[in-house]
Amino acid sequence: MTAAAVRIVPVADRAVLVEFDGEADDERAALVSAFDRRVRAAGPAGVLEVVPAYVNALVLFDPLRTDHAAVAEAVRPLVDERDEVEATLRHHVVPVVYGGDAGPDLLAVAEATGLSAEEVVAAHTSVEHRVVMFGFAPGAAYLSGVDASIRIPRKPAPVRDVPAGSVIIAGSQCLVMTVTMPTGWWVIGRSTIPMLATGAGGSFDVDVGDRIRFDAVVDRGLDAPEDGSS
């Protein structure tokens, strides 16, 4: 297989952006994810963090210990075709209450797609989504792979105060909110488990490359949003 086509772009005094070319979004995300794993496993001198995203990965380094040229040289050999087997692939299942107060936009999505509400839920729960990156808020995972039958563009304007735990979709992307914030994505349900540890130590159970499947559960008195309780 041919090596992945990349550009390595210097950013400010302390990072290089490694950009991947490719045809399909999923292919590029897989290349980024594999690169991310390899760099973290190799631990080049002076490299502090790797932040993978849709089509690139930002490699942060300590400018007191290394520089752009040295980091670029260290990571270029790690750019390669996607792993044949994705090691330590983790699967998570997230229970969700769909519709009602938990998912105020479920009916709007049904109407926009010509499906029934039950069919929208079925389409969402039948697919294994991939964690592409985190951003927007701490622990907020951008998931790719939303079923084609329920892909609609985001709303023209964001809605304020969408509760933490909300499961939101736009286009091919899905995200479980971890903080109450505004969003223009469609709110189809709410997770019944916290997606972010907010205690003193804290840790992240979900990482880039993991797979997430959603599971429809019955509302058992879901009232307060899951934000901030550790």
Added chain:
Amino acid sequence: MTTATLEVRSAGPLVSIQDAGRPGHVRHGVPGGGPMDRLAFAVANAVLRNAPDAAGIEVSVGGLSVRCVDAPITVAVCGGGFAVEIDGAPQSAWCVRTLHPGERLSVRPGPWGSWAYLAVAGSLRSPRWLGSASTHTVSGFGGGLVETGMHLVIDDARSSRDADGEIDVPAGGRPAERARVVLGPQAHRFDPTVVERFLDGVYRATAAFDRMGVRLDGPSLQLGEVLSIPSEAILRGAVQVAGDGVATVLLADHQTTGGYPKIATVIGADVDRIAQLRPGEPVRFVPVSPEQAVAASREWAAVAEATLQAARRPGRTLEQRLRQQNLVDGLVSTTEVDGDE
């Protein structure tokens, strides 16, 4: 061990507990955070001989007033040119003072600067998140906002007038008039004439700021055909341009990823100097190469370390206090007083 308490008599918006920050979780959507002016925060801890990551209070232009409740406590104020008073008596903007029960300290905006730091000699009790007391203002996680009526408790409180006195404002504490940037990573998405305009123009900080970033007023920066890019990681100091042509410089609590093109990124040595600008104050962007940016970071680190070493030097502020009281005027030469070098 002594416990001291400071009662918060008044606190404006965006006054929060901060420590040195929480690096290492950017991939999970958590910015490093920490102080908006990392040098000022570090000096405040250094003069009190605190650990560099000791928690303190970040004071915005909303101001802060506290009352020492039960036990004396030595504190330091650093950052910007704020108006500092104890029971109404003016102090120098950067200073070390010991507060006694009943005394009130206020830190309010002065002639310049947007962020000041109140460090305490001891261990400020605070909730932590991911190992840090820094407040992530977007989520509220970490130490949290400081609000009127709160009691701030300091364990292992120390009070000693030996350190009391003025602190010189280091050159690195001033707001930036010129900020060095490395162009990109999306500079190529802008017409070359627009990039020229960005580098030639005078931009001004606006009142539209918080810990995530500051919007700038200045020559409009029209984007090319594409108004957004696939979301990617962004650094503190990134200058992102929205569809309306307005530039925003990202600061301590910035979102870790974004889909706006970035015309340039301010280098680490100059980012916090932009945070200290007051609305209306100007800044110009100066392009440097990545190599020059790294060299500037190394130079800045050396200057910062020298500043902190001077701050930690024993007897330094005592020397100043003696000078103010004219006890050594004409009696002792400067080299003798400066002592061990």
